[in-house]
Amino acid sequence: MEKRIIWIILDSVGMGELPDAHEFGDVGSNTIGNISKAIGGLKIPNMIKLGLGNIDNIKGLNRSINPAGVFARVAEKSKGKDTTTGHWEMVGVYSENGFPIYPEGFPTEIINPFKEAIGTEILGNYAASGTEIIKELGEEHIKTGYPIIYTSADSVFQIAAHEDIIPLERLYEICQIAREQLVGINAVARVIARPFNGEVGNFSRTANRKDFSLEPPAGTLLDHIKEANLDVIGIGKIEDIFAKKGITKAIHTKDNMDGVNKTIEYIKKDTKGLIFTNLVDFDSKYGHRNDHIGYANALEEFDGRIPEIIDAMKDNDILFIMADHGCDPTTESTDHSREFVPFVGYGLSLKRDVNLGTRLTFADIGQTIGEILNVKPISLGESFANEIIGGYIDEKH
Template structure:
């Protein structure tokens, strides 16, 4: 009997344009397929053995004659293509209204309220790449103490500050004040603290002290259902931030993908029942948005080399889910996320091998399946596929 789910989200690892990608300007996007094509293939034999290449319409990934896992691809029913929307939908919330975005920067009513609340002026206030805007405004920020505020194609209010000018804890407090201001029609999905170090243009580097301050989910997710049932919800990486701590019983933040794998394995070794929910953000933050195809491919290979360690640490009563929350095709124009189907793999002693789930209509099917596995109340959206993958 399964009593623990290890749920790993490979942030932004999409697998091809969704049926409505044209509405988002993402026609032709394919994160996995284009990375593989650009690099002449990627070496991920363990994911191949689990069935990644056997998912319908998967491009650039080798098929396996006898996959060890069950597999499929999932469409996003929510309006949007960002981290919060994707994770909330997985956990049972379908967002019918998009979060606000600011292609022309934030309006005066937001900026004035923010500057008054934090006692500092801002510079920037436009959509930008996080690394580019540091080179553009980092020196001015250090000289004046003004905060670098910027956004992207996502619903985010990002605040960058040099750790020698504004300590991370102070920056987090500034973000909390911004979060209180950004409500109503300006309720962005996330306020993000972006600490960096360095003294001059060309030498600025963002640190692992990033924190996300999300909206609280509007109603209970599968995380809440699990917590209320008396089981554990162990959050790794930015999961705690995405859900604003709601439904989480314990959490740990991470420095990078490999640290995320380490922390996941550490939780697995505690043998606590419930859910271990992990986000590996480097695919998105370091390589997808920066359009670094080579590093993205290497990151996939690095995760694949750690996969046997994860599988060997599993108990007989564990199930492993691997999926993604959206795409971020590093070969696409711009630097934003891409509206894509996401891959899904399930593996464990009680999981059937070589079961093709086809195309599912919503990420929420995953959360509904987790709820059934752990015997909690159902979530509000999605259909469980547990009967398809397990006896």
């Protein structure tokens, strides 16, 4: 029977600064280690059992005497620390220069054509937390009807609007206009619709966020899997990150637990190829808001679902869990952090207790998946498939 991969990305769950973290202002960042220290110890026994605490140089976690999985510390080769850069590298795309960022807001050569195209003025145009900027400008937005434009340390052009003031369809249309204009040297990774609702003093963002991403270049792992007539099931914001490219079916989710529910639902189906899930709450709800308690609770909540995920898996299924960057909620910064990420893998067809050391690029994971699924290799990364295949199922044959 052909193997199937369940690939779950814990968005922003980093494990310590990369050697070049000083270039990004992230010295001292360690998302897992610092959270664990701040709360007196993370309680994530299921990931510990898989080998998370046995990864080289991980902080704040207990080791397992007999880990059930394979594990590694993984470095990001590309020059960035955002969702798009990380996910693209996983599937074989190296970003040499990263995407453009605008910490002082967007210049007039971007904003003026945008205002002309949408036919209104704008509010904001500075780097801010999404929840804070709607507190600051939400009332004025309701009075004027002008969209709120903001950015962050990431390569994003974000547009916030109250759903009763700018209907979703129009907000998405405005985002598409921005996406079409932001090309060339101003090709930000993502234009993001950030709708909210509620009354003045009590605004809250809705689940109708939508990302308008740059389209990745041809020849990613996802393209290769799709070309081999296998499934690429994108759960969460995967479809948005890849601008629908290489995805055969997309399922959007409300939150982490909905993402886990949908993942389990598709594990139980007779799909083949890849189930690719992003769980974004760690980053969006807790990391960016410097809420280390909420972040810890979310990690423990996810950990509690691992037995359920494993119980749903078929004999030839393989589970890979990793992250795409850091977002340490214990530091002063509210932005992503340049960190190594943890990787654990489990399956009946995998060996147990295999330390894969430090991998030099996220693409090692993608290259490994490609080899396991017997599809065309990607242009970046080294497969470690031969180091991990050979568990209980393979031994029976």
